[in-house]
Amino acid sequence: MKVRILVALKESVLDPQGQTVKNALHTLGYRCIEDVRQGRVFEVELEGVDREEASRLIPEIADKVLANPIIEQFSWEFLGDEKKGPSN
Amino acid sequence: MRFGVVVFPGSNCDYDTLYVLRDVLHQEAVFLWHKDHDLRNSDCVILPGGFSYGDYLRPGAIAKFSPLMQEVQEFAARGGLVLGICNGFQILLELGLLPGAMLRNKNLKFLCQFVHLRVDNADTPFSNRARPGQILRIPIAHFDGNYYAPAEVLKDLEARGGVVFRYVDERGRATEQANINGSVANIAGVVNPRGNVMGMMPHPERASEAILGSEDGYLIFESMIHWCAAR
Numbered sequence: 001m002k003v004r005i006l007v008a009l010k011e012s013v014l015d016p017q018g019q020t021v022k023n024a025l026h027t028l029g030y031r032c033i034e035d036v037r038q039g040r041v042f043e044v045e046l047e048g049v050d051r052e053e054a055s056r057l058i059p060e061i062a063d064k065v066l067a068n069p070i071i072e073q074f075s076w077e078f079l080g081d082e083k084k085g086p087s088n
Numbered sequence: 089m090r091f092g093v094v095v096f097p098g099s100n101c102d103y104d105t106l107y108v109l110r111d112v113l114h115q116e117a118v119f120l121w122h123k124d125h126d127l128r129n130s131d132c133v134i135l136p137g138g139f140s141y142g143d144y145l146r147p148g149a150i151a152k153f154s155p156l157m158q159e160v161q162e163f164a165a166r167g168g169l170v171l172g173i174c175n176g177f178q179i180l181l182e183l184g185l186l187p188g189a190m191l192r193n194k195n196l197k198f199l200c201q202f203v204h205l206r207v208d209n210a211d212t213p214f215s216n217r218a219r220p221g222q223i224l225r226i227p228i229a230h231f232d233g234n235y236y237a238p239a240e241v242l243k244d245l246e247a248r249g250g251v252v253f254r255y256v257d258e259r260g261r262a263t264e265q266a267n268i269n270g271s272v273a274n275i276a277g278v279v280n281p282r283g284n285v286m287g288m289m290p291h292p293e294r295a296s297e298a299i300l301g302s303e304d305g306y307l308i309f310e311s312m313i314h315w316c317a318a319r
Contacts, residue, residue, distance in 0.1 A: 009191075013236060016194050016270070068146055068182070070189040071236055 001046045002079040003058055007067045008039030042066055043079070051078070089316050090116040092130030094160070094176075096151050097122075101137035101173065105293040109134075112296050113309050122154040131316055132169040133160055135176025137229070137291055147190060147232045148178035157183060169213055169312055170285045174230055177277075177287030186278055186287050187245060188237035193230070194270025200229040202301065203268055205276050205290060206256040209249040212279050213315035214286045217307045223260050224253075224304035226290040228268070233289040235271035235278075242272060253277035253288055 009015045015037050022036040044061075046054050062074040091109045095102045102119065109117035118128050122140075127133060141150035151157070157179075164170045164185055172180040180186045193199055202225055210220040218224070237245060245251055253276040257266040262274040269289070277288030292305025 012238075013191065016192055016196055016234075020196055065149070066145070068149070068189050070238070071191065 001049070001051070001054060003044045003046065003054065003076055004079050005042040005044060005058065005062055005066060005074055005076040006039055007042070007062065007072050007074045008037050009071055010073050011037075013071050040066075054078075089313050090118070090129060090131050092118055092120040092127050092133045094120045094122055094133065094135050094156060096138070096140035096154060098140045098142055099136050099138035099175070101175075101291060101293060104291075105134055105136045105173070108293045108296045108305075108309065112306065113313065115309075115313065120156060122151070122156045125155055125159055127156075127159050127163055130163075130168075132171070132312055133163060135160075135170070135172040135179050136293070137174030137176060140175055140179065143175075143232075146178075146182070147175060148180075148182040151175075151179045152182040161185065164280075164285050167282065167284050169316065171214060171308075171312065172285075172287040173291055173293065174228075174233075174289055177289055178232065180285060180287045185285050186280055187241045187250075188235055188278065190232045191234040191236050191270075192232050193234050193268075198229075198231045199233070199268055200227070201268075202227045202295075203276075203290060204256050204258050204260070204266065205253040206260050206262065207252070208254055209252045209279065211249070212252055212283050212286065212311075214279065214308055214311050215252055217311040217314055221260065223256065223258070224307065225302045226292055226295045226305050227302075228290045229294075230269070230289055233269040233271065235269075235275045235289075237272060237275075245275075245278060246273070248281060250278050250281070251275050252279050252286060253290070 018036040018038040025033045205224045207218040254274040267274045279286040292308040295302035295305035
């Protein structure tokens with residue numbers, strides 16, 4: 001079973017990297033780009049657990065290790081199907 | 089007084105710190121391996137600068153799970169002195185021993201230069217040998233030193249004198265220009281409510297001898313020794 005977790009800075013936290021990417025896109029003429037937020041992607045493979053257990057573990061792992069809850073938020077989904085996990 | 093300097097894979101200011109403690113301040117100092125469960129009777133623990141675990145994930149994010157960090161947390165809970173310098177500060181934030189988090193520097197550059205700091209709280213175990221408002225010249229060397237704390241945390245920090253050092257200009261003014269990495273409220277160093285855990289981005293161990301351009305960092309180690317001796 002494969003899961004994709006997306007970690008990004010909270011909306012309330014300034015993202016200097018995203019801002020720089022946005023400015024670069026503007027310089028290239030993409031004036032329609034209003035905002036860019038940069039984040040990190042984790043693809044995690046799980047074995048020996050069912051979906052229910054995975055749905056409990058993934059937010060726990062994301063909160064404890066992958067994201068720093070003071071500045072970051074995360075969302076996640078099961079890969080390979082349409083069923084999406086909840087975001088925080 | 090006996091200092092313990094924690095060594096993680098990727099620490100690179102551990103030897104500088106040990107040197108300053110032993111050869112400049114003439115104190116006992118030992119290395120503490122991050123995988124051990126032993127603080128070796130240290131009176132004070134220092135988490136030095138560097139790039140523990142290559143800054144993978146986030147600076148300090150992996151180091152916080154090192155076995156020795158359990159002992160460091162218990163030591164801090166008993167009131168033991170813990171100083172985190174640069175990456176050590178980032179680790180203390182990740183551990184939750186200090187409030188807030190670090191973001192990438194506002195200009196997205198690794199900054200390695202001398203900065204001016206103002207002592208905004210001279211009544212801590214780490215700053216008691218300084219005068220209130222004294223301006224120190226100490227170098228920084230970091231990519232992620234843009235200190236951030238949510239508004240309510242910042243309010244509490246300011247109200248209780250939790251901000252020990254601020255980035256200022258040479259005349260002591262906390263201007264936007266002097267705020268080199270973009271930290272909220274020009275914050276360069278913070279202390280916990282109990283006063284026994286401090287983190288700072290600048291490197292006092294790189295400025296403890298005149299030959300290196302500044303002796304101002306000496307004050308911080310001297311303060312710790314003074315505080316422990318008076319206890």
